[in-house]
Amino acid sequence: MSRLIVISNRVSVPKAAGAAGAQGGLAVALNSALRENRGIWFGWSGQETEEFTGHLDMQRNDGVTTATIDLEPQDIEEYYNGYANRTLWPLFHYRIDLTEYDRNFGEGYERVNRRFADSVRPLIDQDDLVWVHDYHLLPLGSMLRTQGVKNRMGLFLHTPWPPTRLLVSLPFHERLVESMLAYDVIGFQTEEWLGSFLHYLEKEMGLDIGTDGCIEYQGRRIVARAFPIGIDYAEFREGAQSAEADEAHDKLKASVRGRKMLIGVDRLDYSKGLGERFESFSRFLADNPDQASQVVLLQIAPPSRGDVASYQQIREDLERKTGHINGAHADVAFVPIRYVNRGYPRRQLAGFYRAAEVGLVTPLRDGMNLVAKEYVAAQKEDDPGVLILSQFAGAALQMDDALLVNPHSIEHVSETIKRALTMPLAERRSRHEKLLQSVRDNDVIHWRQEFVKVLFAGALAQGSAQDAKAGLSA
Incomplete structure (x- = not known):
């Protein structure tokens, strides 16, 4: 052999x-x-x-x-x-x-x-x-x-x-x-x-x-x-149902105090479109003042390739954007963007995914993007979240039941965030069922x-x- x-x-x-x-x-x-x-x-x-x-x-x-x-x-x-x-x-x-x-x-x-x-x-x-x-x-x-x-x-x-x-x-x-x-x-x-x-x-x-x-x-x-x-579907689903995932889910849910949450999990890289994502979320907050204090974006972005100047620049740019957006929209009891520069174990991430009503996966260009598939696999089937996915990610070809967006269009992403947050349960279940089958069959x-x-x-x-x-x- x-x-x-x-x-x-x-x-x-x-x-x-x-x-x-x-x-x-x-x-x-x-x-x-x-x-x-x-x-x-x-x-x-x-x-x-x-x-x-x-x-x-x-x-x-x-x-x-x-x-x-x-x-x-x-x-x-x-x-x-x-x-x-x-x-x-x-x-x-x-x-x-x-x-x-x-x-x-x-x-x-x-x-x-x-x-x-x-x-x-x-x-x-x-x-x-x-x-x-x-x-x-x-x-x-x-x-x-x-x-x-x-x-x-x-x-x-x-x-x-x-x-x-x-x-x-x-x-x-x-x-x-x-x-x-x-x-x-x-x-x-x-x-x-x-x-x-x-x-x-x-x-x-x-x-x-x-x-x-x-x-x-x-x-x-x-x-x-x-x-x-x-992704390793069986392994990830098992991890998503673990006590560690449940603890991470409950802790994050408690911290947002009843607000809805969007989540992004990306290595800190200019290809991931994080700057455009933050600007889209800022536009959503500005265009929807009635919801602005009720929605949080959690962005987990572990740093990478710190010796390369362009990566140092993207980190500085995102820190500046975060401060500007939070300064414009926060109050003493609320900060709209939680920007975290560290990684988490996969089981904790699964709990975080499940706690978020929307998965925001908007790279400017990506070979595949497995975060999109992990987000879908982590959801509760009776009350799933909604995946917003860049049309320029390789995963978009397999996951056309996600809400596909042009990440370069701030207005398009902002409007899609609103649609995702207000999507009826029946449509969420229908879309998730098809997405989950694709993730399961193409592991x-x-x-x-x-x-x-x-x-x-x-x-x-x-x-x-x-x-x-x-x-x-x-």
């Missing part, structure tokens, strides 16, 4: 049964696959070293083997803070105005990808399946091919893929995309991102795309397909199984072809 080798920028080490804390749905799904396939999860430890040695820290926890390497400070600055998060991330989220092009960033990106390839190569056996994740490691497959790896390899991109007219602004874009064609399976969150990728291949590289979406390139057949990711286990099935099917076909060739030559 083939092993599965998962490679990502960072590695999630499984917690022992009963250990404190909780892992995300992606980590749960990948750890499950690794246990089933005796696999290894390889990536960066998150730690610095003065001199890169390629030393592997191998651990085994809860049936999963992990292998990590440390990186030099220059690696982290050029590869991670630089090319990954100051070049590719803003470009892939259509923020060309924030995209930084620096030759050192590109050199650091390629250097660290080579270091990943050199370090993981000895771990890969002949029959292993290799699954690489995200924009940090786009050229890794090509570098492994250069080292003689003939295994089936897949890449899954968790972010959007930008339109061709934006991608061509990236220096050496041809080389980057060509390196991705070393993979056998390339997965995207939605058909839109897939379509943008295929359009680039046709327009910029002159490749023909088969009717099945497959690509013929240098004698190889590459499968490009959309694999929408989901992270289904996503993982679909991707691995396509990757493994190719391995079977490849093996059959090799057997047939051997038979003919015997």
Whole structure:
């Protein structure tokens, strides 16, 4: 049986049964696959070293083997803070105005990808399946091919893929995309991102795309397909019904003193549209003075990438907006925006979601957005809240029974907030029932199984072809 080798920028080490804390749905799904396939999860430890040695820290926890390497400070600055998060991330989220092009960033990106390839190569056996994740490691497959790896390899991109007219602004874009064609399976969150990728291949590289979406390139057949990711539905629903979730729900409900609540939970990032969200809520308060003192917005926004200037700027901007809005609409017993810069365990978040009458998920651009799915999964089915969802989130394609909005339109979001807060119970139940079915049927286990099935099917076909060739030559 083939092993599965998962490679990502960072590695999630499984917690022992009963250990404190909780892992995300992606980590749960990948750890499950690794246990089933005796696999290894390889990536960066998150730690610095003065001199890169390629030393592997191998651990085994809860049936999963992990292998990590440390990186030099220059690696982290050029590869991670630089090319990954100051070049590719803003470009892939259509923020060309924030995209930084620096030759050192590109050199650091390629250097660290080579270091990943050199370090993981000895771990890969002949029959292993290799699954690489995200924009940090786009050229890794090509570098492994250069080292003689003939295994089936897949890449899954968790972010959007930008339109061709934006991608061509990236220096050496041809080389980057060509390196991705070393993979056998390339997965995207939605058909839109897939379509943008295929359009680039046709327009910029002159490749023909088969009717099945497959690509013929240098004698190889590459499968490009959309694999929408989901949450670990069963695990999250169980957590949402736990005593910890109930306690978080009751505590938050008591604190708002009978007021209705909107909730947003987002990593602090300019792609999430938090500034526009705050302005939309401010417009709602101004346009509905009769409700202004009866509605609270709770925004949970854990900080991230604090070494990147644009992230420092978004934090300053949001703190300023919060103060301005609260100053205009608060009184001695009421503050309309609760802005919290910290994270919470998943079970507590589930309780918070259930306490909110409205889930406000309004990114300017998002590969999928699992908060939307978590909000739906956390609701009481007999009295559910309403999901307001950006039309530019990948999740919108699966969740069209949410109230879809254009997050750039302050008026549209403001009016939709009012509609959500006044929606009749029968309509809330009807919409939630359909949304919940979608979240349940398209969970992270289904996503993982679909991707691995396509990757493994190719391995079977490849093996059959090799057997047939051997038979003919015997």
